[in-house]
Amino acid sequence: MSTKDATARLAFEVVKTACSNCNLRELCLPIGLEADELRKLDELVSTRRRLKRGDYLYRVGQDFESIYAVRSGFFKTDVLIEDGRDQVTGFQMTGELLGLDGISSEVHTCNAIALEDSEVCAIPFSHLEGLSRQIHTLQHHFHQVMSREIVRDHGVMMLLGTMRAEERLAAFLLNLSQRFKARGYSPAEFNLRMSRDEIGSYLGLKLETVSRAFSRFQDEGLLSVHQRRIRILNTAGLKKLMSHQRL
Amino acid sequence: MSTKDATARLAFEVVKTACSNCNLRELCLPIGLEADELRKLDELVSTRRRLKRGDYLYRVGQDFESIYAVRSGFFKTDVLIEDGRDQVTGFQMTGELLGLDGISSEVHTCNAIALEDSEVCAIPFSHLEGLSRQIHTLQHHFHQVMSREIVRDHGVMMLLGTMRAEERLAAFLLNLSQRFKARGYSPAEFNLRMSRDEIGSYLGLKLETVSRAFSRFQDEGLLSVHQRRIRILNTAGLKKLMSHQRL
DNA sequence: TAAGCGGGTTGACGTGGATCAAACGCCGGG
DNA sequence: CCCGGCGTTTGATCCACGTCAACCCGCTTA
Numbered sequence A, B: 001m002s003t004k005d006a007t008a009r010l011a012f013e014v015v016k017t018a019c020s021n022c023n024l025r026e027l028c029l030p031i032g033l034e035a036d037e038l039r040k041l042d043e044l045v046s047t048r049r050r051l052k053r054g055d056y057l058y059r060v061g062q063d064f065e066s067i068y069a070v071r072s073g074f075f076k077t078d079v080l081i082e083d084g085r086d087q088v089t090g091f092q093m094t095g096e097l098l099g100l101d102g103i104s105s106e107v108h109t110c111n112a113i114a115l116e117d118s119e120v121c122a123i124p125f126s127h128l129e130g131l132s133r134q135i136h137t138l139q140h141h142f143h144q145v146m147s148r149e150i151v152r153d154h155g156v157m158m159l160l161g162t163m164r165a166e167e168r169l170a171a172f173l174l175n176l177s178q179r180f181k182a183r184g185y186s187p188a189e190f191n192l193r194m195s196r197d198e199i200g201s202y203l204g205l206k207l208e209t210v211s212r213a214f215s216r217f218q219d220e221g222l223l224s225v226h227q228r229r230i231r232i233l234n235t236a237g238l239k240k241l242m243s244h245q246r247l
Numbered sequence C: 001t002a003a004g005c006g007g008g009t010t011g012a013c014g015t016g017g018a019t020c021a022a023a024c025g026c027c028g029g030g
Numbered sequence D: 001c002c003c004g005g006c007g008t009t010t011g012a013t014c015c016a017c018g019t020c021a022a023c024c025c026g027c028t029t030a
Helices: A003-012 A035-044 A125-134 A136-162 A165-182 A196-203 A207-219 A235-242 B003-012 B035-044 B125-134 B136-162 B165-182 B196-203 B207-219 B235-242
Strands: A047-051 A056-058 A066-072 A074-080 A086-093 A111-114 A118-124 A189-191 A223-226 A229-232 B014-016 B047-051 B056-058 B066-072 B074-080 B086-093 B111-114 B118-124 B189-191 B223-226 B229-232
Touching (some): A035 A125, A035 A136, A074 A196, A074 B136, A086 A165, A118 A125, A125 A136, A125 B125, A136 A165, A136 A196, A136 B086, A136 B196, A165 A189, A165 A196, A165 A207, A165 A229, A196 A207, A196 B136, B035 B125, B035 B136, B066 B125, B074 B196, B086 B136, B086 B165, B086 B196, B125 B136, B136 B165, B136 B196, B165 B189, B165 B196, B165 B207, B165 B235, B196 B207
Antiparallel strands (some): A047 A118, A056 A111, A066 A118, A074 A086, A189 A229, A223 A229, B189 B229
């Protein structure tokens, strides 16, 4: 997938959008807003963008002017260092926000890439700031979203800093499961949108280690795994595994 | 140091404070505010608190109502899991903010502990939201601070996910160095406020590994180390070490 | 139908850092 | 001045995960 293709397509795939009749409004920024406030938000969320699998929503170094709400699909964000190493910093699904990293320096500091065909709402940031000066609820909710991102990052730091391979994978799967559940999908059966390599990058492991951990989970009857199709058979077992004292 | 001692002392050590004549105002929340705006901020920043080494500024589970700006001293924040493992999520120095994690759930999700005698300004969060609805500059600056925290966390994730022990320690020291420099202290010579164990926890390493890495750096002439006293002798060498391709 | 390819699995082996253990230096108290 | 305690250093050993390599599976293309 060439960059030019992606950029060209993006330029045209914009659609007028409206929060007030979006079925994600309980999951996304509009939480708790009154009808008239929701109308104001509609004006704010100016455009929708469609992306194909592999397209970049934004790249490191690109000017920041909007944050994005995932309307459908699945994303990853990653950061790079010169020598080629990279780290997946998160996976984002419907109702989650992308681009908060760009606020600090007016420039995006990570890449956001669609892992399947996706759709996002672009929210021009200066407008969001303007509106959140008027709507207290929106302001507070936005602050909570940013704070939640910080808390999530602390969880990942804990995972990377103290957990062993199987614990990391268990934590990862339980987190995904719970997020699918919150969106009305089965918490027990889902398919992964990311490769073993991407999971490994997120968890600070090599893809072989991820693959082996999957196999061991399957052997122990905790899951069934077929390629990217996951069925969780023993949630309690996975949870127990996570809190196993390090020997 | 017992908890009760700390809590009792904290209750009394409150002092009226003012941003407008604080010599940190170029480093802290007031950046870029006009004189009259600064006066409003003064009313906001209600109290100052002194802490002794080892005191908790706040604890996991405690109700969130203020964020804190470090006026002097040095802090660490950490998170725990049931089985006793813990992860230091950050070290905070003068001008940096503490407590952003609490916004999302109205409850603190990490502990903040003074690593030396310290002083903080308490900023009641609801007041901050109120004022930032009036002062655009303040609002934007606050968003930048939160975003910067997210970017910093991504850096730590990169460190924990992809770097080896010596690279982590080099990155850590260079970061400290640069932060001391920004505060007008020597970037080359400083003393660490935290133990090897705390460094290890932050970097996802055991204290022995940290100690060995220090020794090796010293052998290679990159630093001189005497207990917690650090002198950086070869910044370029440390930087090069950081970007060494993994074999 | 074959051939190519990208992603996933599995095995054999190497190694960086954890673990265990001992000793050292610094510091405060008797 | 000695003593005990804590943080740190250093050495010896171990093991979880990385590395390297072969192979497999499902999909696409010729």
